[in-house]
Amino acid sequence: MLTLTNIRRPNSAQSETLTIENGLIKGWNLPVEGEVIDGKGATVAPALIELHAHLREPGQEVKEDLQSGLAAAAAGGYGTVVSMPNTVPVVDDPAIVRALIEKANGLGFARLRPAAALSKGQQGKQLAELSLLKNAGAAVFTDDGRTNEDARLLRLGLEYAHSLGMVVSVHAEDATLRADGVMNEGPVSEALGLPGNPAAAESARVARDIEISAFTGGRLHIQHLSTARALDLVREAKSRGVPVTCEVCPHHLTLTDEALRGFDAVYKVAPPLRTQADADHLLLGLLDGSVDCLATDHAPHTRAEKEQDMLAAPSGIAYIELAFPLMWTRFGERLGLEKLLHLFTAGPAGVLGWTAPTLEPGQPADVVLLDLETVRKVEPQTFKSKAKFTPWAGEELRGWPVLTLVGGQVAYQRD
Template sequence: MTITITNIRRPNSDTPETLTIENGLIKGWNLPAEGETIDGNGATVAPALLELHAHLREPGQEVKEDLASGLAAAAAGGYGTVVCMPNTSPVIDDPALVRALIEKADALGFARLKPSAALTKGQQGKQLAELSLLREAGAVMFTDDGRTNEDARVLRLGLEYAHSLGMVVSVHAEDATLRADGVMNEGAVSEALGLPGNPAAAEAARVARDIEIAALTGARLHVQHLSTARALDLVRDAKARGVPVTCEVCPHHLTLTDEALRGFDPMFKVAPPLRTQVDAEHLLAGLLDGSVDCLATDHAPHTRAEKEQDMLHAPFGIPSIEVAFPLMWTQFGEVLGLERLLHLFTGGAARVMGWPEPTLDAGQPADLVLLDLDTARPVTPAEFRSKAKFSPWAGQELRGWPTLTVVGGRVAYRR
């Protein structure tokens, strides 16, 4: 199969070019047109985005999301590859389940799926899962995300085992006893609202512990959805000491703060919680200086009925995979610059995993996205491919929307 995409521009270039794709690979630039021709309408072309942290809910929670809706949403957001989390029903701790998910996803034709698998059986934090068999089945990461690893010795053993397999362990770094029943950031806003708070120290204390275990084992530790200035400082210091630790930050922790919860709207209830403006600015500085390795969405769809419960009972999480790049480009494009922002969505994530950095060179896999960097369009949740048709950013005018996503040489999304 051959596709020629015309009238596209490379990042930070005004020169229109043509890209030819053949048999799933990039054939070359500015060749004579062949096969199906697609007019890029002057959009900017980049490697397809890479998502390291998405909840696709299958198996067992398909009322919230399933592979078809979640991977279609990812493609609409410009993502070519998605690492899904294992906190499903049942938990993804069985090699047969990993294989089944990959096989089903491959047949859908949307974004590519690379499942993570549970570090411990049932994500109970007590006994390691069959990590070697899970890796052989296609799992690319081990994590008990959705739960915190309370037993330090079990985490140590898991890191050592994963290290022997050349795998990354990612962690939801939050001390469950300090977090307790907190539903939002502990601070002036939670006190004013009379809601139980989750202190920044819950994240910092667990990040500090996990970094020490990573230093002890030499294993690759990835800290998910960092939300506090203090935790980022701990990661920065650990990197300076040579500890093999990486971290991600989510767009919602950069663009929203706990002030959004003054209306008691559980739309803004996420885990870890929205923090302060000081934290958000510190995280942004981490994107600039390289302390933060990549951006991830923590796409967490729920039913509308679930999210419309009160603050104490509504689940944590929001859908965000379809708006992540436009949100970041619109709010921080001038600060970060296009190349840095694209790196945080692509090459930075690849480095966390130990994968080759994606490029658009001839001979490379044809995973790419066209981005309309200039045209503003509103966030319209009713049009989401995700089953979760709500958003904290509903109605906001954003630029940078994907217009075409190609995965493995096939069109996975076209606006």
Template sequence: MLTITNIKRAGSDALESITIEEGLIKGWNLPVEGKVIDGQGGTLAPAFTELHAHLREPGQTEKEDLASGLAAAAAGGYGTVVSMPNTRPVVDDPAIVRALIEKAQGLGLARLRPAAALTKGQQGEQLAELSYLKAAGAAMFTDDGQTNENARTLRLGLEYAGSLDMVISVHAEDASLRAGGVMNEGPVSEALGLPGNPVAAEAARVARDMELVAQTGARLHVQHLSTARALDIVREAKGRGLPVTCEVCPHHLTLTDEALRSFDAIYKVAPPLRTQADADYLLQGLLDGSVDCLATDHAPHTRAEKERDLLEAPSGIAYIELAFPLMWTRFGEQLGLDRLIDLMTVGPARVMGWPEPSLEAGAPADVVVLDLQTEREVNPAQFKSKAKFTPWAGERLRGWPTLTIVAGQVAYQRQD
């Protein structure tokens, strides 16, 4: 039994306690029993759910592995992480899914829910064995890391996934329009003489995929929306009653293509950082409910890889440990605490069709304690992730998780 004392519920200043037993919330303000952890006046929330993280295992463990990635997730307040399948080998075999789940269970960190590839080898041509992958524990199907260029294959995948009541998530970019673009196509790319990735690459692909959803009736989740135009297309599809959801990443809200004037590949992501107008529009989508959830697209690489020039460096930013503090510090006043927490808990659960997180008695004991007031400097050297560098190094942020409980067990506790 575990009791967390001196904590607040969101929107309340009253100090309370919560008791956890056998992986479930036993109740609030009960007689203190068992192990006691002082919440130090922090705010208790359901642990966050990450629908889009690259943990790089198997085969790319120099970048990240399950131990480092799930430790980073727990430090960021996440109780559940959906890992992407673009590993080496690709997660397109039920045995790999089972092995990942089994290994993660032995770590005592954030819970792993692996995504499996939609197509064999993520080649986009032949569907993977979706029913067997689901039976092995796959959480969703996606070829993220690749774009689904073959519309017929995606249509068949949607039909098959629909029969299994599973979600397909897509990296929505038209590869032929993106071509060799390394940043947003616009005045900044022109000024820098760098090949651009146009808004149309995302918008055209999202529009195509909406029509496939209309044809099949299957659930589709659009990853890391980066443009106002693409969000309008998703909003219109939702207005038609289509079973479509979407996510936005904090880096597309807090950084813009202006950062690429530094020629630093730390800012190279796919889809790319867009304009301030796009970032502002995406934020409005969080406010009006058009965007279903926040996801980080946590994508660690080695420092040597990210020190290559912009044409050669891989895309990706790793910051799962910073997501809540970054959002709370930058946008807490606009979003409000309840909405921000919902975007990281209830929203992902609704996308997946999972039970909505709760702090009521009988609910699973996946919780996080947040210090909403204390400013701390972002120090990448202290990251649990192997990617110990970040665009936000040196910034002072509020909202740091101090304690993460997963299935009733301590997965992370801040020591300073």
């Protein structure tokens, strides 16, 4: 038995208690018993859900592993994480899916729901054993990290996944249009003399994939949407009933290609940081519901890799620990707490067809307490992640998680 006292529901000033028993919500404002944790006025919400994180295990543990990545997720307020399959070896074998889940269950941090590769080896040539992967516990099928160049394979994947009640998630970017681009193509890339990745690389592929989804009826999820045009395509497709969803990442909302003027590869991501006009348009998509959820695309690399020049450095930003504080500080007033929490919880759950998390009696006790007022400086050296550097180092943010429970057990508690 665990009781959280002195906590507040979103947009309420009333102090309440929440009792948890056997991993489930027992009820509100019951007699206090068992272990007691004083919430000190924090706001209580369902633990966040991350649909898009690179935890690098197996094979790339020098960058991140399940222990560091899931601990980082719990510190960020996440109760469930969907990990991407572009590891070494690729997660295209049911045995790997089962092994990852078993190991994660023994760590006591965020819950792991691995994504499995859509194609064998993520080579885009032959479908993986999707039914077996689903039965092993795969949450979604994706070749993320690689683009699906073969339209016929995507068609077959969407049809097969649809028959299994599953979603196909895509990195929607035309590799031939992207070519060797390392940043957004535009005035900044031209001024810096760096090869550009045009917005059309994303919108052209989004248009193609939407048409395949409409044709097959398969559920398509578009990852890390970065351009205004691509969002307009998704909005139009939804208006005519195409089963398409999309996510936007906080880095595409809070950073632009202007950040690359210092040639610092910490800002190199795929798809790249775009223009302020794109970022503003994506924010409107959050407000009008065109964007289904927020996801971080947490992508840790070693410091040595990111200290290479812009052409050689890998793409990716790791910041799962500060995604909610970043969004709350930058956009909380405009989005409102209820909308923002939806984008981090019910939104991602809905993309994969999961039941929306709540704090009603009988529901799983995946809970986060958020300190919405206290300002804390971003200190990368304290990150649980192995990637202890970030574009937002030194920035003062509000909305930090102070406690994360997963299945009623403490997965993170701020000192």
